[in-house]
Amino acid sequence: MADQESRNLLGLLNGVAKYTYYGDNEVTNEFLKEELYPNISEDEFQKLLMKHTGLLKSIISADMDYNQLAAFLSSHTKKREGGITEEQAAVYSKFWKNHKVKIHDSVISQSTWNSTLKSVSWRIDLKTQARHIDxxxxxxAIVELQLTNGNGCDKKEADVVRFEMDEEKLTNMISSLEEIEKQISSHCQ
Structure with missing residues (x-):
């Protein structure tokens, strides 16, 4: 019987992930209740759903690694009320192992509105034509930035920005980037 409960919980977590993070509109709470928990009342199912959705959201919002997940689940197995069993903790571990990367990518995609930097390429050229001989x-330096349009659409279009810098501008940009790096490092420590 415990094996069936584990399968039902895994199915519930997969279903919640499908409609919340993967955009599958065919999976609904009613569908999950009918398929996985037909023998419990609507109130019991709603409590069960809220409990496991809340735990799942906590795991996802913290983007837990496997050590954090183990500590989190261990703390919830020790709770007297509202806790989970060891079997349920194992189901969460299995679920997170299979879905961590895909859910992370989905959350990032859903929360990105502006363009994002996809790639950078650059090269050094020598000018062979100019107005003045000197x-x-x-x-x-010829720099090419490939930007992915992140306006919430599923289809991501790429824009390319090209620009040229002389030695002085390149030196200024490098020193600015070094200053930014120092600032970030000082705030991270």
Missing amino acids: QLHTPS
């Missing part, structure tokens, strides 16, 4: 054969 500008010939000076090195310049």
